[in-house]
Amino acid sequence: MSYPKGKVARSILPHYFGHPLVKGVFHGGCIARGKQSSFRASAHAHGREGDKFFGWICYRAGWKIDLEMLALHEIAHLIAGVGHTDEWRRAVIAIGGTLDPAPSLKSYQKRVRPR
Numbered sequence: 001m002s003y004p005k006g007k008v009a010r011s012i013l014p015h016y017f018g019h020p021l022v023k024g025v026f027h028g029g030c031i032a033r034g035k036q037s038s039f040r041a042s043a044h045a046h047g048r049e050g051d052k053f054f055g056w057i058c059y060r061a062g063w064k065i066d067l068e069m070l071a072l073h074e075i076a077h078l079i080a081g082v083g084h085t086d087e088w089r090r091a092v093i094a095i096g097g098t099l100d101p102a103p104s105l106k107s108y109q110k111r112v113r114p115r
């Protein structure tokens, strides 16, 4: 699917963005700074309490909107907040996501240090 830049219409978004905490998807930058703005990761979720854009998920590249496991990773941040915490891990699993490596995702399994 090729998505227009800016706010992506809900009607063309994949079903997994139907989670009630998702307010919308922004393509081509960050919704807070507009199209062509840049950020480090492939995508990020506005999951901080008090964020004016809470519930938005921003993507640099539109084709990544079709990566379900990446989307669920970000949706879990809306549920559990910023950071890859145990609470966030539980949220990922609860909505059918993965902690294992997937397209555009590394492993988020809790690392156990060998003694």
Ligand SMILES: [Zn+2]
Residues within 6 Å of the ligand: 029, 030, 031, 032, 044, 046, 057, 058
């Ligand atoms: Zn953003």
Ligand SMILES: [Zn+2]
Residues within 6 Å of the ligand: 073, 077, 083, 084
């Ligand atoms: Zn994350």
